[in-house]
Amino acid sequence: MTETRQKSAVDAIADEYLTKSCALDPFGATAMGIPGYDHLVTDLSPHGIEADRELTAQTLAALDAATPADDVDRVTIAAMRERLGLRLELIDSGWxxxxxxxxxxxxxxxxxxxxxxSTATAEDWKNIASRLNLLPTSVAGYIESLRHGAALGKVPARLQVTLGIEEARQNxxxxxxxxxxxRGEDAVKALESAPDAEEVKAQLEKGAAAIAAAYGELADFLESELLAKAPEKDAAGRERYELASRNFLGAKIDLDETYEWGLAELARIIAEQEQIAEQLYGPGTSVDDAVANLDKDDRYILRSKDELKAWMQETSDQAIRELNGVHFDIPEPVETLECMIxxxxxxxxxxxxxxDDFSRAGRMWWSVPPSVTTFNTWREKTTVYHEGVPGHHLQCAQAVYLRDTLNSWRRLACWVSGHGEGWALYAERLMEDLGYLEDPADKLGMLDGQRLRAARVVLDIGVHLEKPCPEEWGGGIWDAEKAWKFLRANVNMPEAFVRFELNRYLGWPGQAPSYKVGQRLWEQIRDTAAQSAAARGEEFSLKDFHARALALGSVGLDVLQEALAN
Structure with a gap:
C-alpha cells in the first residue's frame, strides 16, 4: 500500500498552477478528466496565450521562493522549472x-x-452542446493567433497550410x-428519457452547425490569407529545432551526434531484421520477402475492425494479467484498459x-483508414505493449493513481514526449526480453516499428537541419523528396500511412525523434543504475528500478536521470 505523504507548500504551488491552467484551458481539463470545465472552451487567441505566459511566469517566481520539504518536492521544483521555463521560451520564440x-x-x-x-448522461450532452456553441470563439482566436504569428514572420510551411485547408474543409x-x-447512438441513448431532450438536441444541432461553419471560415482564412505567406521550405532550422528538441525530450542532446547514432542504429536494426527473415524462411530470404509471406499467412490476419478490437483487448488483458505481481505491481484501477476503434x-x-477518478478508463485507440480492411497481428502485437502495458497505460495510469505521493500537476498535467514515448519503446524491447516475442514473426514486427523510429531520427534531424544526405539515400542535402524515398525503403506500411507520417514529421519538428532518442536515454539511465548497484556490491533489481522510475511520473529525461541518481 502506498504511504500517504503530507502535502507541502510546493505541492500547493503546483496544484494552484494546475487549477488556474484548467480555467485558461478547459480542453486540457477535459483531457485530464478534471470535472467542472466540460462546458467551456479554450481561448486560443494571443490574449489567451499571454494569459498562459503570465501564469507561467508567476508560478516560476513562486517556485524560486519555495523551500522543498522532501525529495518529492525537489523533483517537483526541478520538473516544473524545466517544463514551465521551456513554455516561456516557446511563447517568446513566437512559434x-x-x-x-x-x-x-x-x-x-x-x-x-x-x-x-463524457457522453453517458443528459447532463454530459448539455455540456457538449454548450461547448459546441462556444467553439467558434476558439476558432476565431486561433485565426487571430495565426495572423499574429504571420505578422511576426512565423508562418507554418506551405505543405502544412495546404493540409490544414483540406482538413478544415472536411470538418x-x-x-x-x-x-x-x-446524432449518434450515445446521444440518443443518453437523452431518451430526459425531460428537455428536444431542447438539448436542438442545441446540439445548432452547435454542430456553428462549429462546422467556423471550420469553413478557418479554411477560407488559410487559403485566402495564410497560404500566400507560407514558406515553401519545410526545414525548421537549427535554432527552432534545438528548442523543439529540448521541449520534447526534457533533455539537451548533441543533435549532430544523435543523427550519426540514428544512421548506425538503423543499420543495426536492418541487420537484425535480415537475420530473422532467414530464420523464418531460410537462407537468402530478404526482409521484404519475409514481410510479404507473413502478410499472406492466415495465422496473423484479422479481417474486420471487430476482430481487431477483440484481439487488442485479449492481448492487452493477457499482458496485464501475467506481468502483474511478477515484473510490475499494478494497482487495481490500472488493471483496466479499454481498447477502442x-x-x-x-x-x-x-x-x-x-x-482523475478513474471513472473514465485508460484507452488505446486505433484510427482505421477506410481503405484498410485487414490487419496483421505480427506487425501489431508490440503496438499493444507500446500503448498498453507495460507501455503508456502502465506509465500514465499509475501516475494518475499516485495521489498519496504526487501532487495533481505531476499526476495529471506533466507530460514529456521523450519520457513517455521513450518508455513505450523501451517497453517493447522489455517484452522481448521477458519472452513475449518468442515467435520470430512478432519479433520482426517489433523490429519493423523500431526501424521506423530509427529512420525518423535520421529523417527529422536531416531535413530540419538540412544536413548532407548519405549517397545511399540520394546524396546532396536532405529534403522532403529524399525523405519520401527514404521512408518508403524503411517502412513496411501502406503508402497512405507513410505519406501521413512524413507530413507529420515535416510539420512537427523534433517530436518524432523523441521516441527512439527517449528509448536510448531510458536505457542509458537503467544501465547507469545497474552499474552503480554493482559498484556498491548490490544486486540490481530491474523490477525495483522500474517501480522507482515510474513512481516519479512523467518528467524531463534530465530530471529523471538526476532524480534516480539521487
Whole structure:
C-alpha cells in the first residue's frame, strides 16, 4: 500500500498552477478528466496565450521562493522549472503563434477533445452542446493567433497550410464529424428519457452547425490569407529545432551526434531484421520477402475492425494479467484498459489516460483508414505493449493513481514526449526480453516499428537541419523528396500511412525523434543504475528500478536521470 505523504507548500504551488491552467484551458481539463470545465472552451487567441505566459511566469517566481520539504518536492521544483521555463521560451520564440500541422495542432484539438468527452448522461450532452456553441470563439482566436504569428514572420510551411485547408474543409462539410457525433447512438441513448431532450438536441444541432461553419471560415482564412505567406521550405532550422528538441525530450542532446547514432542504429536494426527473415524462411530470404509471406499467412490476419478490437483487448488483458505481481505491481484501477476503434480515420494509434477518478478508463485507440480492411497481428502485437502495458497505460495510469505521493500537476498535467514515448519503446524491447516475442514473426514486427523510429531520427534531424544526405539515400542535402524515398525503403506500411507520417514529421519538428532518442536515454539511465548497484556490491533489481522510475511520473529525461541518481 502506498504511504500517504503530507502535502507541502510546493505541492500547493503546483496544484494552484494546475487549477488556474484548467480555467485558461478547459480542453486540457477535459483531457485530464478534471470535472467542472466540460462546458467551456479554450481561448486560443494571443490574449489567451499571454494569459498562459503570465501564469507561467508567476508560478516560476513562486517556485524560486519555495523551500522543498522532501525529495518529492525537489523533483517537483526541478520538473516544473524545466517544463514551465521551456513554455516561456516557446511563447517568446513566437512559434506558438504558428501552431498548424496535420496531427497535433489546434486544428485537430478542437475536434479531438470530443473523443474523451463524457457522453453517458443528459447532463454530459448539455455540456457538449454548450461547448459546441462556444467553439467558434476558439476558432476565431486561433485565426487571430495565426495572423499574429504571420505578422511576426512565423508562418507554418506551405505543405502544412495546404493540409490544414483540406482538413478544415472536411470538418466544415455535410459529412463533418460534428453532425454524426451529435446524432449518434450515445446521444440518443443518453437523452431518451430526459425531460428537455428536444431542447438539448436542438442545441446540439445548432452547435454542430456553428462549429462546422467556423471550420469553413478557418479554411477560407488559410487559403485566402495564410497560404500566400507560407514558406515553401519545410526545414525548421537549427535554432527552432534545438528548442523543439529540448521541449520534447526534457533533455539537451548533441543533435549532430544523435543523427550519426540514428544512421548506425538503423543499420543495426536492418541487420537484425535480415537475420530473422532467414530464420523464418531460410537462407537468402530478404526482409521484404519475409514481410510479404507473413502478410499472406492466415495465422496473423484479422479481417474486420471487430476482430481487431477483440484481439487488442485479449492481448492487452493477457499482458496485464501475467506481468502483474511478477515484473510490475499494478494497482487495481490500472488493471483496466479499454481498447477502442477511434471515430476518426487517419491511421493513427494512440493512448488516452484515465480521468482523475478513474471513472473514465485508460484507452488505446486505433484510427482505421477506410481503405484498410485487414490487419496483421505480427506487425501489431508490440503496438499493444507500446500503448498498453507495460507501455503508456502502465506509465500514465499509475501516475494518475499516485495521489498519496504526487501532487495533481505531476499526476495529471506533466507530460514529456521523450519520457513517455521513450518508455513505450523501451517497453517493447522489455517484452522481448521477458519472452513475449518468442515467435520470430512478432519479433520482426517489433523490429519493423523500431526501424521506423530509427529512420525518423535520421529523417527529422536531416531535413530540419538540412544536413548532407548519405549517397545511399540520394546524396546532396536532405529534403522532403529524399525523405519520401527514404521512408518508403524503411517502412513496411501502406503508402497512405507513410505519406501521413512524413507530413507529420515535416510539420512537427523534433517530436518524432523523441521516441527512439527517449528509448536510448531510458536505457542509458537503467544501465547507469545497474552499474552503480554493482559498484556498491548490490544486486540490481530491474523490477525495483522500474517501480522507482515510474513512481516519479512523467518528467524531463534530465530530471529523471538526476532524480534516480539521487
Amino acid at each position: 506558438v503563434y504558428a501552431d498548424l500541422n496535420n496531427l497535433a495542432s489546434p486544428l485537430q484539438g478542437l475536434r479531438d477533445i470530443f473523443d474523451v468527452a 466544415a462539410s455535410d459529412e463533418s464529424f460534428f453532425y454524426s457525433f451529435v 477511434a471515430p476518426t480515420e487517419t491511421g493513427g494509434i494512440y493512448y488516452t489516460p484515465p480521468s
